[in-house]
Amino acid sequence: MLNPPSLECRAHEFKRLRRNRRSNAIRSLVQENYLVSHQLVAPLFVLEGENRIEAISSMPGISRYSIDVLIKEVIKLYELGIRAIDLFPVISAEKKDPMGSEAILEGNLMQRAVQCLKNAIPEMCVMVDVALDPYTDHGHDGLIDAAGRIVNDPTLEILAKMSVLAAEAGADVIAPSDMMDGRVGFIRQALDNAGHTDVNIMAYAAKYASAFYGPFREALQSAPKFGDKKTYQLNPANWREGLRETLCDEEEGADFLLIKPALSYLDVICRIREMTHLPIAAYHVSGEYSMIMAAAEKGWIDADKVLAESLISIKRAGADFILTYGAERMAQLLKKGWGFA
Ligand code: PBG
Numbered sequence: 001m002l003n004p005p006s007l008e009c010r011a012h013e014f015k016r017l018r019r020n021r022r023s024n025a026i027r028s029l030v031q032e033n034y035l036v037s038h039q040l041v042a043p044l045f046v047l048e049g050e051n052r053i054e055a056i057s058s059m060p061g062i063s064r065y066s067i068d069v070l071i072k073e074v075i076k077l078y079e080l081g082i083r084a085i086d087l088f089p090v091i092s093a094e095k096k097d098p099m100g101s102e103a104i105l106e107g108n109l110m111q112r113a114v115q116c117l118k119n120a121i122p123e124m125c126v127m128v129d130v131a132l133d134p135y136t137d138h139g140h141d142g143l144i145d146a147a148g149r150i151v152n153d154p155t156l157e158i159l160a161k162m163s164v165l166a167a168e169a170g171a172d173v174i175a176p177s178d179m180m181d182g183r184v185g186f187i188r189q190a191l192d193n194a195g196h197t198d199v200n201i202m203a204y205a206a207k208y209a210s211a212f213y214g215p216f217r218e219a220l221q222s223a224p225k226f227g228d229k230k231t232y233q234l235n236p237a238n239w240r241e242g243l244r245e246t247l248c249d250e251e252e253g254a255d256f257l258l259i260k261p262a263l264s265y266l267d268v269i270c271r272i273r274e275m276t277h278l279p280i281a282a283y284h285v286s287g288e289y290s291m292i293m294a295a296a297e298k299g300w301i302d303a304d305k306v307l308a309e310s311l312i313s314i315k316r317a318g319a320d321f322i323l324t325y326g327a328e329r330m331a332q333l334l335k336k337g338w339g340f341a
Helices: 004-019 024-029 067-079 109-120 152-169 183-193 211-220 240-252 263-275 286-297 303-317 327-335
Strands: 040-047 053-055 063-066 084-089 125-130 173-176 200-207 256-260 280-284 321-324
Touching: 040 067, 040 109, 040 327, 063 067, 067 109, 067 327, 084 109, 109 125, 109 152, 125 152, 152 173, 152 183, 173 183, 183 200, 183 240, 200 240, 200 263, 211 286, 240 256, 240 263, 256 263, 263 280, 263 303, 280 303, 286 303, 303 321, 303 327, 321 327
Parallel strands: 040 063, 040 084, 040 321, 084 125, 125 173, 173 200, 200 256, 256 280, 280 321
Antiparallel strands: 053 063
């Protein structure tokens, strides 16, 4: 039972809390976290060909673009205040093989896309996702042996070549999403040896074996043909595992640490925030985005408000910047003066 003095004390605190929520102006004064367009990163899917736009049915509002259309889209994003994009190549089935050979072919789609983008709009920070799964016919992020096991070390060589190719094309940030062990240090060394000492690495540090990647795998036609990714991606039940993986990437030289997915892993973001002084990125992934859009299409929720609330909660947990398919939508809202207060 509360005794009267402490109840009185509580009453003061309740009044004080209410006073600080009294008006939009006061709520604005005391707001703790903000969304800004320049801390939203737009993941983009690039296709071969010209003048092509293919809507992705599992991701309302998101399309795959050929390079010429992509450039126009990226200019639009820049005008909205977005300062970074993350590129994913869509590789046609004929070009996929067990080794992901296309990934290290000079002049491949990724290289051309980066070159064209950097020529058209040099101010935009271009991040390149580095992993084998868009390129392999089995859909895994690593090479596999006869028993279907992932072979870690030979995969590193390929990831390093992909990274150097991307850097040569002008990429600003290499984003390895493959979850092979030791790849951050390996890629850092390869970049440095090739003279790309100023190219950043955004390590997918704590990337969980998540069911939220479903729509993305449809977008790239990259779902694993056998098995799952549980031997190299993390167990959703574990946070200590996420911290250990993250520490490895920090020690190996990562410039940014990324946690993925975001909303179901806010505790991991929060704990990593307390553990490192490096910038933290969070990836609000395809399934997280599509759930909002699907519920909104049914009229059950307000897409704009739920998107904004999702993104601010990721910031509140401790992320510095967020990769989200809702980047353009959110940037438009921010331009119109969106606020929580
Ligand atoms: C694969 C990769 C995935 C995503 C980014 N890079 C999927 C996977 O690991 O199978 C998912 C992104 C998303 O769902 O938006 N290297």
